[in-house]
Amino acid sequence: MANYIPIVTIDGPTCSGKGTISRLLARDLDWNLLDSGALYRILALRAKENSILPDDYESISYLTKGLNARFILDREGECVLLNNQDVTSKIRQEDCGILASKLAQFKEVREALHVIQRSFILPPGLVADGRDMGTIVFPEALIKIFLEANTEVRAVRRHKQLKEKGINVSLPDLSREISERDIADRNRSLSPLKPADGSYYLDSSDLTVSQTLEKVKEFVENII
Ligand code: DC
Numbered sequence: 001m002a003n004y005i006p007i008v009t010i011d012g013p014t015c016s017g018k019g020t021i022s023r024l025l026a027r028d029l030d031w032n033l034l035d036s037g038a039l040y041r042i043l044a045l046r047a048k049e050n051s052i053l054p055d056d057y058e059s060i061s062y063l064t065k066g067l068n069a070r071f072i073l074d075r076e077g078e079c080v081l082l083n084n085q086d087v088t089s090k091i092r093q094e095d096c097g098i099l100a101s102k103l104a105q106f107k108e109v110r111e112a113l114h115v116i117q118r119s120f121i122l123p124p125g126l127v128a129d130g131r132d133m134g135t136i137v138f139p140e141a142l143i144k145i146f147l148e149a150n151t152e153v154r155a156v157r158r159h160k161q162l163k164e165k166g167i168n169v170s171l172p173d174l175s176r177e178i179s180e181r182d183i184a185d186r187n188r189s190l191s192p193l194k195p196a197d198g199s200y201y202l203d204s205s206d207l208t209v210s211q212t213l214e215k216v217k218e219f220v221e222n223i224i
Contacts (some may be wrong), residue, residue, distance in 0.1 A: 006031075006125040007140070008220060009133035012147035013182050013193060014097070015154035017204045017212055018041050021147065022129035023078050024213050025220070027210040029127070033071045034120040036130030036137070037100065038080050039113050042069055045082075054099060057106035065081035094162075094169065094177065100117035101181050104131075105188045131185055134196030144199035145216060153205045154178055 008025065012018040019035060026033035046063045046134050047054065054060075072079040080088045084176055090096070107110075117137050128137065134144035146169055155175035185193040195201060200219045204212045 005121050005123050006224065007121065007138045007200075008126070008143045008144045008145070009128045009129060009130075009132055009138050009141045009196070010145045010147055010216070011129075011133050011135070011193065011196065011199075012135070012187050013131075013149075013154070013185065014178055015158045016147045016149045017157070017209065018129050018147045019078070020209055021204075021212055021216055023073060023125050024209070025087060026127040027073050028217070029125060029220075031125035031127050032120055032122050033078070034117060034126060034128040034130075034133075035071050035078060035080070036113070036117055036128060036133060038071065038078075039067075039069055039116060040092060040104050040109075041096045042067065042082050042087065042099035043103055043109065043113070044096045047103065048096070048099065052142075054102045055106075057103070059071060060103055061108040061112040064109075064116060066115060069116070089165075098177070098181070101184050105184070105190065107190055110190055118173045119194060131193040132191035134190045134199055135194065139196075141196075143197040143220055145219060146195035146199045146201050147212070147216075148201070148203045149205045150203075151175060151179055151182070183208070 010022045011020045022033060042059060043063055047060050052059045057069050058070050070081045072081060079086055080091060114137060134141055152175065155171055155178055158174050159169065204214055
């Protein structure tokens with residue numbers, strides 16, 4: 001098929017390692033990357049900067065107009081560009097994540113972002129990271145992966161990441177926030193977080209990043 005563009009989706013809860021694995025996979029395959037959580041975070045940032053309340057979903061959906069996001073992979077990781085401005089550290093703040101999870105519950109917001117997410121299907125292939133990549137946004141994906149890790153492991157990973165950035169948050173607070181976000185993401189009526197039919201399931205709680213990447217590559221290499 002001349003125009004066929006393969007898609008790998010990696011879904012999972014917050015801090016499951018899907019962002020890191022998606023980045024490394026996209027880099028190794030030399031494919032495009034979609035960090036869909038970053039799009040929700042960008043909207044949260046824009047809402048915050050424009051003092052728009054979380055339940056004003058019409059104004060928030062309007063903020064998606066003219067939104068031009070790109071994900072650049074470099075040695076340090078991922079750089080998120082919004083209209084050519086680096087917003088990586090701003091959108092990674094905990095308050096943006098919490099607000100993003102709230103906005104993600106509105107149909108209007110999800111529909112507006114759906115179109116933007118589909119525009120990332122570009123040759124030679126796409127690695128898409130999120131909560132509903134395999135279930136809703138890219139149901140046609142060639143390979144769907146669901147990446148999990150237990151709450152304690154995820155809280156410790158996040159704690160380490162934040163500490164490296166000089167941000168001090170208590171571990172019990174982080175663990176509680178992660179659990180609350182999980183409950184919101186898994187139980188919302190629209191596009192809840194769940195494994196897509198036919199997806200590969202991988203629990204990374206006891207695996208290093210390179211072991212997880214190896215396993216994901218095994219799934220991918222079996223099919224591509
Ligand atoms: O992956 P993340 O933590 O950057 O995502 C931030 C929030 O965005 C997450 O709590 C829920 C929402 N989200 C979503 O609803 N659907 C996606 N595909 C990606 C993220």
